Amino acid sequence: xxxxxxxxxxxxxxxxxxxxxxxxxxxxxxxxxxxxxxxxxxxxxxxxxxxxxxxxxxxxxxxxxxxxxxxxxxxxxxxxxxxxxxxxxxxxxxxxxxxxxxxxxxxxxxxxxxxxxxxxxxxxxxxxxxxxxxxxxxxxxxxxxxxxxxxxxxxxxxxxxxxxxxxxxxx
Amino acid sequence: xxxxxxxxxxxxxxxxxxxxxxxxxxxxxxxxxxxxxxxxxxxxxxxxxxxxxxxxxxxxxxxxxxxxxxxxxxxxxxxxxxxxxxxxxxxxxxxxxxxxxxxxxxxxxxxxxxxxxxxxxxxxxxxxxxxxxxxxxxxxxxxxxxxxxxxxxxxxxxxxxxxxxxxxxxxxxxxxxxxxxxxxxxxxxxxxxxxxxxxxxxxxxxxxxxxxxxxxxxxxxxxxxxxxxxxxxxxxxxxxxxxxxxx
Numbered sequence: 001x002x003x004x005x006x007x008x009x010x011x012x013x014x015x016x017x018x019x020x021x022x023x024x025x026x027x028x029x030x031x032x033x034x035x036x037x038x039x040x041x042x043x044x045x046x047x048x049x050x051x052x053x054x055x056x057x058x059x060x061x062x063x064x065x066x067x068x069x070x071x072x073x074x075x076x077x078x079x080x081x082x083x084x085x086x087x088x089x090x091x092x093x094x095x096x097x098x099x100x101x102x103x104x105x106x107x108x109x110x111x112x113x114x115x116x117x118x119x120x121x122x123x124x125x126x127x128x129x130x131x132x133x134x135x136x137x138x139x140x141x142x143x144x145x146x147x148x149x150x151x152x153x154x155x156x157x158x159x160x161x162x163x164x165x166x167x168x169x170x171x
Numbered sequence: 172x173x174x175x176x177x178x179x180x181x182x183x184x185x186x187x188x189x190x191x192x193x194x195x196x197x198x199x200x201x202x203x204x205x206x207x208x209x210x211x212x213x214x215x216x217x218x219x220x221x222x223x224x225x226x227x228x229x230x231x232x233x234x235x236x237x238x239x240x241x242x243x244x245x246x247x248x249x250x251x252x253x254x255x256x257x258x259x260x261x262x263x264x265x266x267x268x269x270x271x272x273x274x275x276x277x278x279x280x281x282x283x284x285x286x287x288x289x290x291x292x293x294x295x296x297x298x299x300x301x302x303x304x305x306x307x308x309x310x311x312x313x314x315x316x317x318x319x320x321x322x323x324x325x326x327x328x329x330x331x332x333x334x335x336x337x338x339x340x341x342x343x344x345x346x347x348x349x350x351x352x353x354x355x356x357x358x359x360x361x362x363x364x365x366x367x368x369x370x371x372x373x374x375x376x377x378x379x380x381x382x383x384x385x386x387x388x389x390x391x392x393x394x395x396x397x398x399x400x401x402x403x404x405x406x407x408x409x410x411x412x413x414x415x416x417x418x
Binding site: 007011014018019022023026027030031036040044045047048051052056062065066069073099102107108111112115126127129130131136140141142144146150151152154155158159161162165 | 185186187189190191192213214217218220221222223224225226227228229230232233234235237238239310311313314334354
């Protein structure tokens with residue numbers, strides 16, 4: 001394969017991977033950052049890093065975990081730089097509240113707000129399990145936790161959401 | 172589901188189903204417990220709504236400007252740590268003489284038999300011998316591999332250290348040394364946990380394109396080596412906070 005073919009082949013491979021996993025990357029970033037603008041910036045940075053280190057991805061089957069790990073690291077870098085650690089739900093910026101505002105109905109909006117308020121230790125495994133389709137074992141591997149800890153966090157996350165939903169219905 | 176669940180009580184069943192709504196174990200308990208049947212229905216219904224809530228709209232993909240491969244190859248992020256470093260001429264001569272002597276007397280030098288001018292030299296030589304550790308990757312090692320490389324009888328390591336992408340059980344001076352790699356801003360950062368190598372104070376050192384530090388930790392030490400441009404201070408602090416010797 002000559003140099004030009006290698007370059008276009010590399011670019012094709014990258015585009016294919018990104019086309020499949022871009023939505024996952026964004027949603028993962030959005031729920032970890034809880035801010036649409038930050039999530040977009042993080043995904044841009046993550047794509048750049050993924051492109052630079054594409055050759056390290058040996059197995060296409062591992063692409064999703066590889067990309068999400070890059071996103072995770074980018075988020076850590078972002079917050080290390082910016083020191084934005086807490087979010088006051090009653091005092092959100094426009095791009096933070098935009099995440100909540102787009103829910104199609106009030107019930108979903110309330111639930112989204114409850115997820116938004118979950119501690120990140122609970123929110124992250126929930127996102128990975130529910131919309132990324134990760135097993136608890138895969139979550140444990142990605143987050144560097146024991147599987148039992150992941151199960152506990154997921155259990156607590158759902159109980160908390162269940163209680164919040166019940167409270168909303170009562171009120 | 173792999174967990175055996177036939178003897179579950181309500182609490183155990185609810186923990187299991189709320190951790191994994193697809194959980195299909197605990198059938199014996201479930202068939203006899205109407206409350207848990209209701210709980211399962213509620214959790215599964217909730218999960219459908221959680222999924223809808225999590226599926227936020229995704230903006231159109233904006234691909235960043237991607238540098239060409241030559242630029243990538245020269246960029247900081249993908250340049251691995253230099254796998255070669257400079258020995259001074261006398262050290263080369265000493266090494267050559269040692270090898271020649273070994274060849275003459277017909278023995279193969281074991282690692283711990285090689286003499287080095289200092290622990291720093293030994294650490295750099297060790298790092299040179301494991302080029303596989305220099306791979307830039309975002310894939311963490313598995314828990315089981317990490318547990319093998321850092322067995323509980325040597326050290327306890329908490330996860331604040333960061334994502335570990337390489338873990339191998341090595342040896343220095345005949346003692347086991349967990350060899351770890353995390354990904355830094357400027358490439359891989361090598362960490363050697365040396366519970367049997369005592370140093371009285373932090374010692375910095377440099378090789379070709381790399382620099383490092385050996386930190387005293389209890390009765391042992393930890394070596395941290397990264398690209399010369401890498402800021403090791405943050406890693407250093409994390410390691411000091413994260414490692415506890417078991418002995």
